[in-house]
Amino acid sequence: MSESFDVVVIGSGPGGYAAAIRCAQRGATVGVAEKNFIGGTCLNCGCIPSKALLASAHTLLSIKHAALMGVDVASASANWAKMQARKDAIVAGFRKGLTGLIQSHKVKILPGRAVITAPGTIKIEAEGSTTQIQAGKIILATGSEPIELPALPFDGRTVISSKEALGLDNIPKSMVIVGGGVIGCEMACVYAAVGAKVTIVEALSRLIPMEDEWVGRLIEREFKKLGIDSLTSQKVTSVDTATETAKVILESGQTIEAEKVLVSVGRRPVVDKETVGALNLGMSDSAISVNDKLETNVTGVYAIGDAIGTTFLAHGAFAEAEITAVNATGGDEKIADYSLIPRAVYTFPEIASIGKTEQACKNEGLDVSVGKSFFKANGRSVAHNETAGQISAVRDNATNRIIGVTMVGSMVTELIGAARLLLGSTEKITEVSFPHPTVSEVLKEAAEDAFGLSLHNPPKV
Numbered sequence: 001m002s003e004s005f006d007v008v009v010i011g012s013g014p015g016g017y018a019a020a021i022r023c024a025q026r027g028a029t030v031g032v033a034e035k036n037f038i039g040g041t042c043l044n045c046g047c048i049p050s051k052a053l054l055a056s057a058h059t060l061l062s063i064k065h066a067a068l069m070g071v072d073v074a075s076a077s078a079n080w081a082k083m084q085a086r087k088d089a090i091v092a093g094f095r096k097g098l099t100g101l102i103q104s105h106k107v108k109i110l111p112g113r114a115v116i117t118a119p120g121t122i123k124i125e126a127e128g129s130t131t132q133i134q135a136g137k138i139i140l141a142t143g144s145e146p147i148e149l150p151a152l153p154f155d156g157r158t159v160i161s162s163k164e165a166l167g168l169d170n171i172p173k174s175m176v177i178v179g180g181g182v183i184g185c186e187m188a189c190v191y192a193a194v195g196a197k198v199t200i201v202e203a204l205s206r207l208i209p210m211e212d213e214w215v216g217r218l219i220e221r222e223f224k225k226l227g228i229d230s231l232t233s234q235k236v237t238s239v240d241t242a243t244e245t246a247k248v249i250l251e252s253g254q255t256i257e258a259e260k261v262l263v264s265v266g267r268r269p270v271v272d273k274e275t276v277g278a279l280n281l282g283m284s285d286s287a288i289s290v291n292d293k294l295e296t297n298v299t300g301v302y303a304i305g306d307a308i309g310t311t312f313l314a315h316g317a318f319a320e321a322e323i324t325a326v327n328a329t330g331g332d333e334k335i336a337d338y339s340l341i342p343r344a345v346y347t348f349p350e351i352a353s354i355g356k357t358e359q360a361c362k363n364e365g366l367d368v369s370v371g372k373s374f375f376k377a378n379g380r381s382v383a384h385n386e387t388a389g390q391i392s393a394v395r396d397n398a399t400n401r402i403i404g405v406t407m408v409g410s411m412v413t414e415l416i417g418a419a420r421l422l423l424g425s426t427e428k429i430t431e432v433s434f435p436h437p438t439v440s441e442v443l444k445e446a447a448e449d450a451f452g453l454s455l456h457n458p459p460k461v
């Protein structure tokens with residue numbers, strides 16, 4: 001007789017493992033199928049390895065700036081092999097820890113490719129053997145893959161995706177990054193810091209185009225200081241990899257030579273075609289369609305994370321996992337406001353935002369006031385020589401409440417949780433005490449400024 005579970009989750013990335021553990025905590029018997037490594041994209045070739053490399057790169061830059069802090073350091077250089085080894089060890093450690101954590105919750109790990117063959121029935125294919133299992137409810141958390149451009153097909157050697165970019169054997173002398181979004185800009189910082197000549201080519205008019213315009217402009221200026229060239233409003237039409245150094249050809253006719261070409265133009269949801277066919281699963285392009293309870297068109301089959309193409313963020317997947325875990329175990333929850341899921345980019349300097357951007361407010365015709373505060377006017381930021389950037393807070397004048405915060409600056413991804421709590425604040429924010437001197441004062445000051453109550457900004461004329 002085939003094994004049976006109350007809930008089977010397909011995919012063990014942030015969405016999948018979180019849903020599996022939460023279902024188990026709610027008393028269900030749970031299996032989680034994984035065809036690759038436990039932890040999914042985020043742990044194995046996404047959030048964690050990229051942040052490990054960024055941290056090494058940031059350390060190197062800090063040491064190079066030591067003289068400005070009155071510290072003489074003879075020299076500093078990247079030991080790429082050690083940076084890679086450190087990153088791999090971090091990933092391996094978390095993978096082991098996560099495997100143990102999942103098992104400690106009595107969730108059964110089902111290694112192999114899982115395909116739903118009929119509602120409630122799943123086959124698991126692993127190393128030549130196929131087993132069949134039964135599931136009361138199924139949660140699809142199958143993730144995403146890098147989008148390939150027809151003119152620049154991945155060859156895994158010269159034209160690469162973020163996966164290969166995280167594990168190059170050597171620091172390339174030069175790299176063209178096609179796409180100035182989150183992943184492209186983060187990898188640009190890593191490689192520029194360790195000495196590669198990096199050029200970003202972005203088709204839209206600015207880097208990080210989903211954020212307010214000032215963000216892209218500021219980041220482009222800061223990137224210039226790192227030696228990163230940003231070619232915006234430019235398209236790559238083809239790449240010639242016949243010679244050792246690739247020739248990247250732009251629509252303008254310009255040719256850039258580069259040892260590596262990283263194509264980072266976004267990610268596309270992934271779901272097994274066999275599953276889609278067997279269930280007649282409703283799709284919207286490559287994303288699985290779901291309702292506000294994250295249930296697909298097939299009763300008892302839910303989908304979350306990158307596979308539904310909502311946030312393409314690990315914590316977006318976590319948030320969706322919470323909802324489906326409740327719904328798959330007898331509850332009735334709906335997904336809340338996606339704008340309350342923070343957005344974070346770990347560039348030098350970092351970018352973070354939550355709620356509505358100024359541009360989104362404009363598009364909606366909202367009457368808003370925007371408060372600003374700058375790191376160069378903050379005591380702690382100056383002490384740390386981390387003065388680039390600003391925070392802007394958007395007040396809805398109709399409700400008199402803060403509805404959005406956008407930040408660019410050192411470690412602002414650590415401040416965005418506080419900004420989340422600030423959403424909905426009124427001018428009473430002036431009464432909240434923030435420690436002095438801290439970088440967080442810039443956040444308070446921006447919110448105060450949105451009410452015309454900033455202490456340290458000059459009066460607006």
Ligand SMILES: Cc1cc2nc3c(=O)[nH]c(=O)nc-3n(C[C@H](O)[C@H](O)[C@H](O)COP(=O)(O)OP(=O)(O)OC[C@H]3O[C@@H](n4cnc5c(N)ncnc54)[C@H](O)[C@@H]3O)c2cc1C
Nearest residue numbers: 011013015035040041042046047114143305306312313314
């Ligand atoms: C370079 C990079 C950096 C990133 N940095 C960040 C960051 O800093 N912060 C952030 O929030 N997000 C980041 N992301 C995005 C983040 O990794 C994803 O949003 C997140 O991993 C999505 O989680 P998920 O559970 O939906 O899918 P995934 O993590 O992709 O996991 C899906 C899993 O399902 C498995 N699977 C698929 N099909 C099957 C099947 N048929 N049978 C069995 N198993 C299957 C896959 O093997 C995979 O392990 C980054 C992504 C990349 C590429």
